[in-house]
Amino acid sequence: MATPALELKSIEREYGQGDSVLKVLRGASMTINPGEMVALVAPSGTGKSTLLQIAGLLEKPTAGEVFIAGRAATSLDDAARTALRRNDIGFVYQFHHLLPEFSARENIMLPQLIAGLTPAEARERAEQMLDYLKIAHRGEHRPAELSGGEQQRVAIARAVANAPSLLLADEPTGNLDPETAGYVFEALEALVRQSGLAALIATHNLHLAARMDRRVTLSDGHVVDADAVSNPAAG
Numbered sequence: 001m002a003t004p005a006l007e008l009k010s011i012e013r014e015y016g017q018g019d020s021v022l023k024v025l026r027g028a029s030m031t032i033n034p035g036e037m038v039a040l041v042a043p044s045g046t047g048k049s050t051l052l053q054i055a056g057l058l059e060k061p062t063a064g065e066v067f068i069a070g071r072a073a074t075s076l077d078d079a080a081r082t083a084l085r086r087n088d089i090g091f092v093y094q095f096h097h098l099l100p101e102f103s104a105r106e107n108i109m110l111p112q113l114i115a116g117l118t119p120a121e122a123r124e125r126a127e128q129m130l131d132y133l134k135i136a137h138r139g140e141h142r143p144a145e146l147s148g149g150e151q152q153r154v155a156i157a158r159a160v161a162n163a164p165s166l167l168l169a170d171e172p173t174g175n176l177d178p179e180t181a182g183y184v185f186e187a188l189e190a191l192v193r194q195s196g197l198a199a200l201i202a203t204h205n206l207h208l209a210a211r212m213d214r215r216v217t218l219s220d221g222h223v224v225d226a227d228a229v230s231n232p233a234a235g
């Protein structure tokens with residue numbers, strides 16, 4: 001069997017201390033295999049962003065272990081964890097977080113340059129991504145000159161430019177109108193399907209969630225199969 005792209009084992013995360021401790025995750029576990037697209041659909045405040053931050057090695061769990069492509073991440077030192085995050089994980093957020101003073105192409109090149117690619121290699125890969133996401137004609141433009149849908153496609157291109165094994169997305173279409181959300185999601189889906197990436201995508205959009213391979217939700221700090229909850233007869 002293939003090594004899972006992401007494995008979360010009994011993740012706990014609490015905020016605050018003393019009387020004001022908030023236990024957001026209480027033993028959350030899940031596995032995502034290469035090529036799988038999983039929707040994380042849960043009510044606001046249940047811990048979706050916390051789970052994604054922990055899976056993306058941006059936050060440490062209070063307890064539990066995160067495996068990225070088979071590597072235990074929690075016990076790594078900061079430098080090794082950063083390297084694992086840079087090489088194996090791509091992020092897309094609700095707001096694009098593109099650097100305003102750089103062009104779309106430069107924004108896509110930047111993480112590759114940080115990862116050690118030459119400018120020529122990074123440029124070639126950025127061109128491929130722009131082309132693939134059908135925004136090649138917008139490569140010279142800065143983020144402020146792009147539409148919301150174009151900005152988000154550049155953010156997706158940037159996230160996958162380093163060929164990660166895992167894509168994490170927190171409401172990637174949450175800031176877009178339904179029509180734009182639809183075509184941005186189509187671009188994301190095509191990219192994931194074509195590259196064999198694993199993806200965990202938090203969304204409130206049930207229509208988009210329905211197009212993914214399976215759906216999970218958060219219940220009392222645990223990850224549960226949302227398909228079994230919403231359709232118990234099917235399981």
Ligand SMILES: Nc1ncnc2c1ncn2[C@@H]1O[C@H](COP(=O)(O)OP(=O)(O)OP(=O)(O)O)[C@@H](O)[C@H]1O
Binds near residue numbers: 024042044049
């Ligand atoms: N740094 C923090 N310090 C204290 N509490 C926090 C912190 N980050 C998150 N929380 C709390 O943890 C809970 C889960 O937050 P989280 O952002 O993970 O939820 P979410 O499901 O992503 O919500 P939304 O859909 O609204 O973005 C919330 O009650 C939130 O207030």
